Amino acid sequence: MPADPTAPGRRAPAPGVVPGAGPGPGRPACRAEVRYLLGRLLPFLVIALATVADVLTPPQERFDRFLIAAPALAAATWSARGTAAIGGLAMAASAALAAARGDSLLPAALANQVVLAVVALAAAVSSHVRQRREAELRQVSAVAEAAQGALLRPLPPRLGTVDLRLLYEASAAGAHVGGDFYKALKVRDGVRIMLGDVQGKGLPAVEAASLLLGSFREAAYTAPDLPAIAQRLEASMARYAERAPESDAADRFSTVLLAEVPDDRPVIRLLSCGHPAPVVQRDGAVETVELTAPSVPVHLPVPVDAPFTVEEVPFGPGDRLLMFTDGVTETRDARGAFYPLEQRLAAWADEPADRIPGLLREDLDRFGAHGLEDDTTALLLVRDGSGGTVPRLPSPPRAVAV
Incomplete structure (x- = not known):
């Protein structure tokens, strides 16, 4: 969730965890399978x-x-019939033990059987209710996967002269979509990219993200430059707020980073609407791009009349640029220190680009005191290093206010 820039004292800010770039870590799933197996065996161990x-x-x-x-324990992992069968096994064991002790049928032995039968019946009913809820959750998960496919489609590995590697993970357990969003499109003379983060979490954040994604899909092909796209995003949110003022999504602002990579020039143009600056790796050196005049977040409820500033940064063959949301840089360790992104990327300078999203995901999970608590998105852009049509001489960076 982006920090509110109006609050005092705040810092400005295929399937799997890495869509289109590789599967996520398997340790949590493995632990869950072990716990499930133990839960299945526990009733027999008790007997x-x-x-x-x-x-x-x-x-x-x-x-x-x-x-x-x-x-009672069987109801957590077994079906209703399995739970009833385990209850019957417990009743048989109780009857055998009573017979071995020479207990009379009445009243103790029969009373114990009645109690066991009642508990087994109640556990079977509970198991049936659990199975129905699990079926409903599976349906919800299927809908979420469909929503992810429609809202955040996996990026192609290459567009134009740029290779793309993505890390995306929603913070909510079991969620497929969150407040982070991304899109990359091949346009006539290059590639245009958007990465952003909606204020807050939950369905209103997802709704706002869908509005911005739809607006970008339309504007990217026709807008003459990045400021025109930013204006379209602002206008789309303003129209929605007028049309549906009661919606929670209408009150959300979003940080957005727009990028444009022309096919025939070794540069990347960047426009930040309150979004964290990307990190560039060039000739083994890693540094954060200096954004001289970032704009305010999209749909921020503060009257601002300032031009959009486009930064033009050298981006030649072999260069890498990492765009990310604050879920990456605001991850803290047990001592409260922020994640050292530049240091990590410098250590991974010789790693293949395909490995960077997975390495980043695993390292963030280890570094964070409580794992990943916010939506986390990182998009690695790699300029074609084959020598193709992109000249190698970089242009000096320049900022253009529009």
């Missing part, structure tokens, strides 16, 4: 331990009372 303990201890020590836990 076995209770039975052995009851046999090996004096008759007055009644460990068969613990058998009641078996069907």
Whole structure:
């Protein structure tokens, strides 16, 4: 979530975790599978331990009372029929132990069986309810995947003279889309890219992101330059706020970074609307691009009359530029220190571009005191290093106010 620039004291700011670039880490999924397997085995372990303990201890020590836990535990992982069967197994074990002790059928043994039967029935009903909810969640997950495909389609590995490598992960557990958004399009004379972050989280943030993505898709092909695209984004949000003022999405502002890579010049043009500056790697050196006059975030509820400034930065064959949201740079360790992005990218200067998103995802997860708490997006642009049509002599950086 982008920091509110109006608040005092705030700093300005294929499938898987890396869409189109490789799968995410497998350790959490592996741990979940182990926990699920243990949950499946636990009811049988309770029956076995209770039975052995009851046999090996004096008759007055009644460990068969613990058998009641078996069907209750089974409801968490087994089907309704499986839970009922485990309840029946517990009842059979209880009856066998009562017979071994020579207990009379009435009243204790029968009462114990009745209690076990009631618990097993209740556990089976609970299991059935759980299965229905899991089926509903699977349907919701399928809808979320469809929404991701429509809203945030995987980027192609290459557009024009630029290779693209993406890391995208929503902060909400199990979520497929969040407040971060991205898009890259091949236009007539180059490639135009947008990466942004909507204020807040949840469905209103996703709705605002969808509005900005739709506006960019239309403007990227026809707008003469990046300031014209930024104006279209602002106008789209303003129209939506007028049309649906009651919507939570109408009150959200967004930080946006627009980029344009011309096919025939070794430069990249950047326009920031309150978004963190990207990091460029050139000839082994890594540095943050200096944005001399970033604009305010899109749809910020503050009257501002200032021109959009486009920064033109050298971006020749073999150069890399990383665009990212604040979910990357504002990740903190246990001591409160921010993630050292430049230092990490310098250490990975010799790594293939395909590996950078995965390395960044794993390193952020290790570095963060509580893992990734915010939507996290990073888009690595790599200029074609084959020598093709892009000249190698870089142009000096310049800023143009429009």
